[in-house]
Amino acid sequence: MNKKLKSFAGILGSVFLTLFGLTVVTFLIGRVMPVDPVIAAVGDNASEAVISRARVEMGLDQPVIVQFFHYLGQVLRGDFGTSVLTHNPVWVDIARFFPATLELATAALILSTVIGIPLGVWAATRQGKLIDQVIRVVCLAGHSVPVFMLALVSLLVFYATLGIAPGPGRQNIIFDGMIPQVTGLLTVDSLIEGDWDAFYDALAHMVQPVCILAYFSMAYITRMTRAFMLGALKGEFIITARAKGLSAFTVVWIHAFPTVAVQLVTVLALTYAGLLEGAVVTETVFSWPGIGQYLTVSLMNADMNPVVGSTLLIGVIYVGLNLIADLLYRVLDPRVR
Amino acid sequence: MLVDIQNLKISFASRNSRFDAVRGVSMQLGTEKLGIVGESGSGKSLTARALMKLLPSNATIEADALRFDGIDVLAASERQMRKIRGKRAGFILQDPKYSLNPVMTIGRQIAESWRTHKGGGKKEAFEAAITLLDQVKIRNPREVASVYPHEVSGGMGQRVMIAMMLAPDPELLIADEPTSALDATVQAEILRLIEELVSERNMGLILISHDLPLVSHFCDRVMVMYSGRVLEELKASELLNAQHPYTQGLLNCIPSLTHPRERLPVLTRDATWLTA
Amino acid sequence: MMLTNFRNWALDETPASRGQAAWGHRYRIWLSLKANPLAVLGLAIIVLFVVLSLLAPWLATHDPATQDLANRLSKPTAIHWFGTDELGRDIYSRILFGGRVTLGMVISVVILVAPIGLAVGCIAGYFGGIVDTVLMRVTDVFLAFPRLILALAFVAALKPGVESAVLAIALTSWPPYARLARAETLTVRGTDFIAAYRLTGASSWRIILRHIAPLCVPSLIVRVTLDMSSIIITAASLGFLGMGAQPPSPEWGAMIATAKRFLFEQWWVAVIPCIAILLVSLAFNFLGDGLRDVLDPKEG
Numbered sequence: 001m002n003k004k005l006k007s008f009a010g011i012l013g014s015v016f017l018t019l020f021g022l023t024v025v026t027f028l029i030g031r032v033m034p035v036d037p038v039i040a041a042v043g044d045n046a047s048e049a050v051i052s053r054a055r056v057e058m059g060l061d062q063p064v065i066v067q068f069f070h071y072l073g074q075v076l077r078g079d080f081g082t083s084v085l086t087h088n089p090v091w092v093d094i095a096r097f098f099p100a101t102l103e104l105a106t107a108a109l110i111l112s113t114v115i116g117i118p119l120g121v122w123a124a125t126r127q128g129k130l131i132d133q134v135i136r137v138v139c140l141a142g143h144s145v146p147v148f149m150l151a152l153v154s155l156l157v158f159y160a161t162l163g164i165a166p167g168p169g170r171q172n173i174i175f176d177g178m179i180p181q182v183t184g185l186l187t188v189d190s191l192i193e194g195d196w197d198a199f200y201d202a203l204a205h206m207v208q209p210v211c212i213l214a215y216f217s218m219a220y221i222t223r224m225t226r227a228f229m230l231g232a233l234k235g236e237f238i239i240t241a242r243a244k245g246l247s248a249f250t251v252v253w254i255h256a257f258p259t260v261a262v263q264l265v266t267v268l269a270l271t272y273a274g275l276l277e278g279a280v281v282t283e284t285v286f287s288w289p290g291i292g293q294y295l296t297v298s299l300m301n302a303d304m305n306p307v308v309g310s311t312l313l314i315g316v317i318y319v320g321l322n323l324i325a326d327l328l329y330r331v332l333d334p335r336v337r
Numbered sequence: 338m339l340v341d342i343q344n345l346k347i348s349f350a351s352r353n354s355r356f357d358a359v360r361g362v363s364m365q366l367g368t369e370k371l372g373i374v375g376e377s378g379s380g381k382s383l384t385a386r387a388l389m390k391l392l393p394s395n396a397t398i399e400a401d402a403l404r405f406d407g408i409d410v411l412a413a414s415e416r417q418m419r420k421i422r423g424k425r426a427g428f429i430l431q432d433p434k435y436s437l438n439p440v441m442t443i444g445r446q447i448a449e450s451w452r453t454h455k456g457g458g459k460k461e462a463f464e465a466a467i468t469l470l471d472q473v474k475i476r477n478p479r480e481v482a483s484v485y486p487h488e489v490s491g492g493m494g495q496r497v498m499i500a501m502m503l504a505p506d507p508e509l510l511i512a513d514e515p516t517s518a519l520d521a522t523v524q525a526e527i528l529r530l531i532e533e534l535v536s537e538r539n540m541g542l543i544l545i546s547h548d549l550p551l552v553s554h555f556c557d558r559v560m561v562m563y564s565g566r567v568l569e570e571l572k573a574s575e576l577l578n579a580q581h582p583y584t585q586g587l588l589n590c591i592p593s594l595t596h597p598r599e600r601l602p603v604l605t606r607d608a609t610w611l612t613a
Numbered sequence: 614m615m616l617t618n619f620r621n622w623a624l625d626e627t628p629a630s631r632g633q634a635a636w637g638h639r640y641r642i643w644l645s646l647k648a649n650p651l652a653v654l655g656l657a658i659i660v661l662f663v664v665l666s667l668l669a670p671w672l673a674t675h676d677p678a679t680q681d682l683a684n685r686l687s688k689p690t691a692i693h694w695f696g697t698d699e700l701g702r703d704i705y706s707r708i709l710f711g712g713r714v715t716l717g718m719v720i721s722v723v724i725l726v727a728p729i730g731l732a733v734g735c736i737a738g739y740f741g742g743i744v745d746t747v748l749m750r751v752t753d754v755f756l757a758f759p760r761l762i763l764a765l766a767f768v769a770a771l772k773p774g775v776e777s778a779v780l781a782i783a784l785t786s787w788p789p790y791a792r793l794a795r796a797e798t799l800t801v802r803g804t805d806f807i808a809a810y811r812l813t814g815a816s817s818w819r820i821i822l823r824h825i826a827p828l829c830v831p832s833l834i835v836r837v838t839l840d841m842s843s844i845i846i847t848a849a850s851l852g853f854l855g856m857g858a859q860p861p862s863p864e865w866g867a868m869i870a871t872a873k874r875f876l877f878e879q880w881w882v883a884v885i886p887c888i889a890i891l892l893v894s895l896a897f898n899f900l901g902d903g904l905r906d907v908l909d910p911k912e913g
Contacts, residue, residue, distance in 0.1 A: 315758045
């Protein structure tokens with residue numbers, strides 16, 4: 001028990017150190033690197049009064065170390081400054097936009113898992129045969145095509161040419177503001193409200209971005225599943241299972257698959273993190289009001305506070321997901337217990 | 338006649354070359370105990386696995402006859418093989434550390450074996466598993482049934498393996514080096530257990546090993562293999578009268594407490610054994 | 614005739630010199646690679662890409678910057694093989710010159726990243742202790758960010774442009790190489806032959822530089838090749854978001870960004886650069902996959 005506590009403390013300590021490092025990096029990005037951090041924070045059009053006030057607030061006349069701890073304090077309080085574009089505190093904007101990204105990422109993760117894992121298992125059982133090669137190439141393509149390309153082509157083909165998918169945006173104009181926000185997830189909220197039309201509309205708008213994000217995470221999930229299963233299928237216990245006269249399905253899914261399930265959980269956590277990255281570009285193309293678009297729009301307008309705030313948040317989530325993956329691994333694998 | 342093999346050939350093909358691992362092996366087996374002895378690479382494991390069609394996919398099998406109780410294994414489909422595997426022929430592998438599923442409890446693995454071929458509910462199967470664990474002389478079967486394979490010793494793991502393979506009441510048991518991964522003290526116990534159970538249930542046994550004295554002690558007949566061929570086949574009781582120089586060489590190498598010698602002879606291989 | 618002589622010399626089972634053995638090793642790797650059709654295809658595309666980029670000034674039909682506002686957004690014709698963009702510039706020529714920009718960015722990133730990653734990893738792995746801990750902490754921090762997002766943040770802090778983009782991508786790409794080099798160093802550190810070098814009085818730096826670092830190179834090469842497509846895509850994504858090469862530079866990502874508005878009518882203006890990016894990325898992935906199978910089969 002003592003040893004477990006120690007290793008757990010070790011992991012937590014490691015995480016805190018990484019988070020601290022994240023704060024240092026974002027501090028460098030926000031305050032040290034820009035030519036004039038004040039202008040970066042308040043924009044070129046701010047008045048002299050605003051600029052000088054910001055200069056004092058940000059403590060730029062003080063040594064860097066002091067500035068850093070000032071920044072750290074602000075971050076820990078959730079104060080990421082104000083956005084020049086929206087005039088809101090950054091954390092307010094983030095709270096508003098994050099559920100939209102969450103909706104996309106979660107749906108994409110579910111879709112890519114449901115399709116990706118069986119595909120990877122299938123490829124492993126047919127190693128070297130045609131279907132395995134095809135799956136490998138499809139996954140390789142997933143690593144080779146930029147997200148924005150797929151997004152643009154998808155819009156072009158399915159929206160503009162074939163007209164079967166709705167255009168950019170999260171919902172049709174007519175539904176704007178009609179659904180009270182409970183969770184921030186439009187699909188869930190419209191179900192709670194009982195508005196089926198709004199639900200279908202939200203769902204229809206989600207299809208393209210979710211499928212595109214899912215394709216990219218699927219490429220990773222399938223490849224890792226295939227690699228893990230290939231290893232598992234080489235085990236002696238698989239021969240035992242076959243010798244028992246079990247069906248192929250039982251051998252693959254009841255015997256081989258559970259031994260890799262734990263590693264896959266780690267993969268899924270990492271995939272979720274990667275989805276955040278993919279969301280940045282996808283949201284931009286589909287005008288999806290999530291954190292990704294918030295980040296890129298702020299970028300294009302040289303609005304630094306949202307950029308720093310969003311980057312830090314995404315970094316923290318990344319670290320959190322890695323931590324969860326690590327802990328889950330230790331909890332679930334009976335061999336480690 | 339449980340097993341009838343005639344002129345079995347197994348080869349492995351890689352990109353440029355072909356390796357003939359088994360080159361014309363023949364054997365027959367009734368309700369008796371046969372020991373197959375040979376060094377690593379002699380093809381003894383492959384022969385046994387061919388009978389249950391458990392070879393890797395890059396292996397090619399040819400034979401004049403490969404029959405289990407009259408059923409043509411060579412022509413059999415996977416479906417037909419699944420009726421033989423487990424139900425009519427059991428297979429014990431060498432190292433329970435690797436041959437048991439590491440993330441499934443012992444009880445569940447045995448129960449699965451029982452249920453697949455005998456049907457019945459989960460509870461029934463679990464109770465049957467405990468009975469079987471008792472039959473393989475495990476002292477606290479109920480406890481052992483709920484733990485994972487890595488939590489028990491090698492000897493216990495092998496008993497679990499035996500219990501698992503005997504659950505469906507097969508007619509033939511193939512034991513591929515069942516004691517090679519165990520301590521010397523445990524080896525004899527496990528083999529005695531196998532012998533007892535096999536005799537009780539009136540089963541055939543193919544015992545594969547590299548340990549000649551061990552095999553001769555527990556089997557009725559012994560088959561000596563070398564480099565994919567059978568060099569000699571004889572009754573265990575007549576082992577000391579072995580004709581083939583390889584067998585004689587093996588017998589000579591065995592150290593003896595009752596007849597100690599100054600120097601142990603070294604087996605010198607004769608190239609003619611490869612083609613004999 | 615000369616080829617068969619070389620082949621026999623290289624594949625000689627008993628090489629007479631270290632050079633001969635080295636060449637034999639390389640030739641065998643080449644033969645294994647050749648057996649993989651996808652890897653060969655990838656290599657061919659990459660070679661084509663490099664050649665076309667280098668020869669762009671001679672292969673282009675027009676000056677990539679010349680505008681022809683009367684002839685905007687035209688379909689592919691005999692004069693303009695890929696059509697013209699929103700300012701009437703020839704797309705084919707811009708693709709060629711854009712390839713140069715991409716090639717330049719990728720090479721710059723690799724030149725920055727590989728030595729730094731190798732150095733950090735080898736030093737951390739060899740010296741261990743506090744040095745290792747500190748260096749790995751720093752690596753972990755950079756690994757904690759998704760690559761594109763950190764790169765975006767860096768570029769935003771500096772001025773958007775090719776140099777910033779290259780620096781940003783390099784800053785976010787080096788951690789995996791450091792980890793890789795460190796892992797390799799750890800496996801080699803305890804070996805007898807390294808101990809022998811220490812006993813002959815070689816300094817730590819000499820050992821790292823001349824004996825350990827070269828051993829890490831093969832897996833690094835595989836990793837770099839596999840990473841190339843990710844670097845290219847990140848660079849293009851930065852360009853697409855307006856953070857990389859700035860207009861009027863013919864960088865492929867930037868081309869797509871400006872052509873986005875006309876996606877539904879004149880789709881080829883945006884799609885053709887997309888295809889270029891796709892082909893080059895695919896090529897690097899095919900080659901990297903093949904290289905990995907040949908050089909480092911345990912990871913297959």
